[in-house]
Amino acid sequence: MDNHGGAHLGMLMEHPGVEDQAERAMTAVGALVLQLRREAGYSIGSLAAAAGLSPGLLSQIERGQGNPSLTTLIKLSQALKVPVGRFFDTKDQGGALVRRNDRRRLEVAEDNLIYELLTPDMSGQLGMLRAQIAAGWDNEDAPFKHAGEECVTIVQGRLHVCVNGVGYDLEEGDSLTYDSSLPHWYRNPTSEDAVLIGAMTPPSF
Incomplete structure (x- = not known):
């Protein structure tokens, strides 16, 4: 459920x-x-x-x-x-530059969960995004799983990341690189939002 x-x-x-x-x-x-x-x-x-x-x-x-x-x-x-x-929303970015207020955005508003695409789209060889993970949120019941390799860096707060059953507790400034074809999920165990920057190749979030 x-x-x-x-x-x-x-x-x-x-x-x-x-x-x-x-x-x-x-x-x-x-x-x-x-x-x-x-x-x-x-x-x-x-x-x-x-x-x-x-x-x-x-x-x-x-x-x-x-x-x-x-x-x-x-x-x-x-x-x-x-x-x-x-x-993600499908507005045309019109080139290589993505202005802060023009990022393609996926938001679950009441849960304060926000994904913003930092690359113009997901059709190139590299994808980058900024994710705001709400306090207490997790997706253990529906882990991500997509082809490629991924690296996440915590820029605010703390986050527990589990990759194929192995858990990592990440703090501000920590990075984790993993095979994104393995099941992986996030949990914010704190009372404050966490923010990460993620890079994926190929872009397949």
């Missing part, structure tokens, strides 16, 4: 109209899930079963009415065999 199901997903920017943008973001995510489900030949019931979700929740997500958490998106991405990064 997804224990973060009440969290709101949004790709939100720092200006008026945030609620409208969140609604549009959920609609866009729902449309993408519907498209990917049909391309993969799944019914709602079969995809829900493959992802370990209820058909009702999946139907709500596809209609833009659900509030999927990152855990839910991880489960869907794994069932659909696409990277979680497909759910």
Whole structure:
């Protein structure tokens, strides 16, 4: 079960109209899930079963009415065999430069969980992102698993990272490099947000 199901997903920017943008973001995510489900030949019931979700929740997500958490998106991405990064917003960066306020963003607002893409997109040989991991959050029940190699550096707070069953307690300034094809998950055991910078090659978050 997804224990973060009440969290709101949004790709939100720092200006008026945030609620409208969140609604549009959920609609866009729902449309993408519907498209990917049909391309993969799944019914709602079969995809829900493959992802370990209820058909009702999946139907709500596809209609833009659900509030999927990152855990839910991880489960869907794994069932659909696409990277979680497909759910980033899709605005065109228009070149190599990414301004701070123009980062492609994936946000679970109520859980204060934010992923920002630091590279223009995920179509090159290298991907970099900034992640803000909320106090108490973890994805042990739905670990990441994607081809390639990854390095994370903690720039704020502390974070427990588990790779293929081996746990590492990281503090500010610590880095960890690992084979990202192995199951890996994060836990913030503290009462404050943690922030990391991650690099992936190939980009396959």
